[in-house]
Amino acid sequence: MTVASREIFRLDYGGKLERQIASLMAAFEEIQFDTGRYPKRWLAIKLLEADPDILARVQAMPNGEQVIARAQQGAEHIKSMLGDEVDLITADHRYGFINGVVRQSLHRPLIDRITLTDRIDNIVTHKWLGLPVFFAVMYIIFRLVIDVSSPFLDWTDALITGPISRWLSALLNLMLAPSWLRSLLVDGIVAGVGGVLVFVPGLLILYFFLALLEDSGYMSRAAFVMDRFMRVVGLHGKSFIPMILGFGCAVPAVYATRTIASRRDRILTALLVPLMSCSARLPVYVVFGLAFFGSRAGTVIWAMYALGIVVAMLAGMVFTRTILKPDVSSAFVLELPPYRQPALKSVLIHMWENTREFIRKAGTTILAASVIMWILLNLPWGVTNQRDSYFGKVSGAISPIFAPLGFGNWETGGALVSGFMAKEIVVSTMSQIYVGGANAQVTEPTTVTEDLVGIGKGFVDAVVQSAKIAADIIPGVHLVDENAASEDTALSTELRDHFTPLSAASLLVFVLLYVPCVATLGAIKQEFGSSWAVTSAVYQTVVAWIAAFVVYQGGHLLGLG
């Protein structure tokens, strides 16, 4: 197995296979097949191995079909004689050669050292300690992503809604811009930009920790520990991290699927992530929970979280058996690399590049949606009543769809439509419509458009709320704080006039499950293309409708309504 220098190195694949390689190379001449930029021997081997990528390329070349037919005959001949596919035989020979070289040139110590990696693995993948360590790591990251980012988030938001909006208004006034243009720029575009930027602090921190997990080597241990659990849903161990993050916000969670190697697994994870009840949905649960279920509000809220998880498991099983069947790329062949200290520079680059991509791609979707929302709310130009705007008309037109679910009025329809922008807006829209009149100093259209500016503000509230969820993970801490519980707002009084406990429960189920917010869909579209974003929107809305229908009509049958 010595290789003379200067001689072109050629690995011998053994007499039978070598004869087939030679005969296929001769066939190239015979058929007058021009191998182009590929070396002849290399191409012959790849064709015999039936390398899918090379087959596709050769197919497109002149006389390619004939060459492939010859290669197939050759490969079948080999298989009948040696009982193995060509690519396995070549792999054997290559590894055989490598082993020979290694044996000649490398001396390994006879006794295996117990490395630092082994010692860490003895803890993090330990039979009893493995799972607790994993959950502790997840808990800490979840808390940090949500809590640490929130002050930055407040700041970003205050900047956009405060000074920048004011300055722009003043500037436009100076330029004598027409009022519609001022409204479009300030309430539509600036609000939209704000809606994009509020995600940035959280994303930066998330990517920092994901890069840390990935580069240190812990990510593959997490996948190792969680794989059995995730397999129930047809997923890979690595899918667990995006799922956990989904309880905070689905947008970074969709991006977190990038750590998964197989595209099929990534898509399935992204389709299930929005079913994890994100922090933006909590204000809706809290308002309705307190208005209708009093002391049992906490139970109702936890039921929502549980329902999201159950529906995700069912949806995962259905997708795995229908449009997302496991492929070979999902086979679990996972390397557990030695632990390494992550390089700060690489972590920072990772962080910045991923966030920048979010701003560019998903940002465009969010911005476009807020401009469309502005148009719907303000046209025909000069509407004073939300009901007369296109927004009101659209809401009225779709509301009959919700009648079988127990909330077929235009107000709820409108709240659900605006909830597409961000789910916490469901509450603020309802309070605009039901209680809005009380707010006398502001005229109706401004109040409504301010609501859109409130996308950012609502998100901040949501983050604060999500810290409460995190706190509630510690047993004994109550989800709904005492002040909130005693607070019977004007909104809850109004809500009780328009909803029964049963239709309220049905609405909560619908809000939990229906179409992911526009930012999430933007992220899915960017990562997997429009058709998967549409799939996500459609399946969740259909599932939401069916689930709310079952709750409302089932409740009626049981005499609860």
Place this chain on the structure above:
Amino acid sequence: MTEPTQLHLLRPGQKATITRIGGNTALRRRFAEMGIVRGETILIERHAPLGDPVEYFIKGYHLALRKEEAAQIEVLLLGVDHHG
């Protein structure tokens, strides 16, 4: 000499030589890419906390496989490695 057995049936600490690789072409190709070929020695390291997948040591690196996939690999037991 012991009888050939399937990789997923072995216990942590056991060492074996790979004798045959089954499964579909794509899986076998994937195995070959990861250095799982005939004649290679493989050490069973540990089970994941929920029993599956299993960590192996082969060619100087650590690799995790699900039992379902490890069942496609036929091995010959070499005896127990006592180092740890």
